[in-house]
């Protein structure tokens with residue numbers, strides 16, 4: 279049997295948004311499986327802002343090398359196995375890469391996690407609410423340790439992570455204000471997800487509107503964006519407020535991203551804590567169980583934007599930076 283594996287290879291380190299040719303499609307024949315290997319067919323790919331960072335530089339993981347398959351999280355199903363821990367039909371999530379098939383070997387346990395088949399639950403939930411984004415929201419909110427009645431502001435609020443953060447903050451009894459890039463997203467946040475207010479940062483008067491939406495000041499900034507948005511939020515924070523530094527997406531496509539205003543951090547005596555979700559791997563099951571319960575009881579809603587076709591993955595990565603997604607962005611391979 280000869281199977282062709284389509285792979286997206288990192289050809290050039292992007293400048294700004296991805297340009298045609300930064301990722302190139304290659305067709306590679308799959309070799310016969312060796313004893314101790316399993317073959318998984320990738321069904322869905324998680325499209326994450328951090329992929330743009332992985333394309334450009336070393337960060338919490340090394341940069342993807344030129345000529346390598348682009349790193350990505352995905353959901354896959356085992357189609358053939360000579361591996362003692364996997365059998366045909368097993369479903370896994372992990373670093374599949376942007377490709378049709380991934381070969382699992384002896385080290386697979388470190389990179390992949392088996393996921394159950396749950397009736398009436400979509401496969402894609404394991405990339406969004408019960409995947410990286412829900413888990414990031416959950417552990418970020420654990421760091422935030424919100425108290426009832428506190429005000430939390432979250433940026434990129436209608437995205438995969440931000441939309442869950444705001445809903446967890448509502449469960450915890452906070453006043454929640456989201457910042458997002460369209461009126462449609464803002465309406466979704468307030469009408470469907472129960473945010474107390476949502477501010478479209480593309481309107482000229484958004485800073486005044488944000489100030490009006492936080493009459494008691496801001497106790498917690500769940501920061502996904504950085505730059506001007508972060509500085510505006512910091513100005514409105516209460517003394518001794520907490521900043522949960524989850525992401526700085528406004529800087530990922532820039533050579534020289536603007537930093538936060540540390541003068542405000544000093545004067546307001548703020549506490550800033552950054553975190554990377556991979557550090558919490560040993561507690562993923564605990565978090566996913568809680569998130570699943572919240573979903574089952576209608577306390578949390580999730581939404582997905584699905585793009586069809588592996589070849590569309592480069593365009594999908596750019597969608598994160600133009601704001602074309604609402605909720606979790608996924609490529610159906």
Ligand SMILES: NC(=O)c1ccc[n+]([C@@H]2O[C@H](COP(=O)([O-])OP(=O)(O)OC[C@H]3O[C@@H](n4cnc5c(N)ncnc54)[C@H](OP(=O)(O)O)[C@@H]3O)[C@@H](O)[C@H]2O)c1
Pocket residue numbers: 325326327328410411414434435436437438439440457458459460463502503507523524525526527528529553554555556597598599600601602603604605606607
């Ligand atoms: N620390 C961790 O372990 C961890 C894990 C996962 C994600 N993250 C971070 O969390 C953040 C959100 O990630 P996500 O996967 O949930 O993506 P997402 O929020 O689903 O998508 C990104 C959103 O960011 C907004 N955005 C993009 N560029 C912007 C800019 N210049 N100014 C303002 N808003 C901008 C866009 O929405 P608008 O229409 O609102 O502009 C876009 O839809 C990112 O910073 C990411 O790096 C961190």
